[in-house]
Amino acid sequence: MAAPESGDGNNGAARMVTLISSDNTRFEVEAAAASLSQTLQLTILDGGGGGGDGIPLPNVDSATLSKVLEYCIKHAPAAANGGAPNATAVDRAELERFDNEFVNIDQSVLYSLIMAAHNLEIEGLQSLVAKKVADMIKGKSPMEIRRTLGFPDPTPEEQAEMNAHMLEYGWAYE
Amino acid sequence: MASAGGGDRLSALLDVVLEHVLSFLPSVDAVRTCLLAQRWRGLWLSTPSQRVDGESVKECHRFLDHMLLLRGHAPVDTCDLSFNDFSKRDVPYLNLMCRVRVLRFYADWRRGERLPVGDLPLITNTLTRHGAALMSIVLAVFVQGMIQTILCFLMDCHPLRV
Structure with a gap:
């Protein structure tokens, strides 16, 4: 992974941890970023994932992991600030812009x-x-x-079932 | 364009994930997802949030009636209601929908009509009866698009003026 942008560790360098994907690719990432995952947080606090x-x-x-980590690295500084109550409007706008682009992806x-977000429990x-x-449904x-x-387009049977349902749920289509 | 089988992949997700998706939708859109596949039929019923935006309670009452009836006693955590027009006669509807932990209610109050603030503690009575533990109600009253009053009802059910 890219070098950390800023280190807040004791010795000036941020602590790094290694995550291994299902296809055995290793990702080295700042512990602070990986800790956005509630699932990983305890392991990392216990000193796991290093070396x-x-x-x-x-x-x-x-x-998928590379995409997840892209999100975590971007959001870690704000999360470290406790949701960044003192973040500037510019910072927040930048995160929002990032988020919008981040989900502009293939289905x-x-x-x-x-x-992955569910398994790793990354709330944001x-x-x-x-x-x-x-938003795709709305x-x-x-x-x-x-x-x-x-x-897939509904089969004739499914279509008939849909029509019957629409009659039953007419009140939701007014 | 959607990749093949995308819908099946989505349907394969856990209830809790799909309910999270539905919680971001206005209730009318959440209800409509029951047509997607068998998997989605009852999901909207157990989504712990309701969101109804409408011109007025009168305009939405058929939807509200059906939704409340079908949901029965399924627990609701958060309820967001927003109406451009709301008056005293609509208060009973509010009471029906307030078995929740958080109720956010936005309405544009009719000009000249006295705010039925005296009636609103009824809401908190209902909440108390249903034993909501961490109840908070934010009631924002808009008159002509401007926030006029924000009332916060807390656990002890005393309205606080902000």
Whole structure:
């Protein structure tokens, strides 16, 4: 991974930990960034993940992990500030811009991220990706939602079932 | 364009993840997801949040009636209600929807009509009866688009003027 932007460790260099993806790629990242994951936080606090050890993440592939870490590295400084109550409007706008671009991704990557964010319990990322999927649903008809989310077109039986449901749920379509 | 099987991948996610997705949606959109697949049928019912934005309670009452009826006693954590027009006769609806931990209610009050603040502690009575532990109600009253009053009801159910 890229060198840390700023070190706040005791000896001037930030503590690094190693995460190992399901396909055995090793990612070295600042402990502060990895600690955004509630799942990893305790292990890291216990001193795990350092040296040659590394923390294996059997549920996260390297493409997804690299994306997750991109998020964590960007958000770690603000998180270290306790949600950055004194962050400037510019900082917040920059994070917002980052977030918007971050989820502007291929659907399969988005779905992998949802799983990873859930497994790693990264609260901000969980909300960011869930909100992205919600935005893909908002204000659309059932057929539009199906297409947007990547559902196959309904079979005739499913279509009949959908029609029956729409009659039953007419009150939600007024 | 959507990748093949994307919907199936989404449907394969845990309830708690999908409910999180639905919690970002206005209730009307959350309800509509029940048409996606069998997997989604009952999900909106157990989503711990409700969000209804509308012109007025009168305009939304059919939706509200059905939603409340179908949800039954499914627990609701957060309820966001927003109406451009709200008056005293709509207070009973508010009471129906307030078995929650957090109620955020935004309304544009009718000009000239006395704010039914005296009636609103009814809401907190309901909440007390249902034993909400960490209750907070933020009631923002807008008149002509400007925040006029914000009332915060806390655990002890005394309205605090902010």
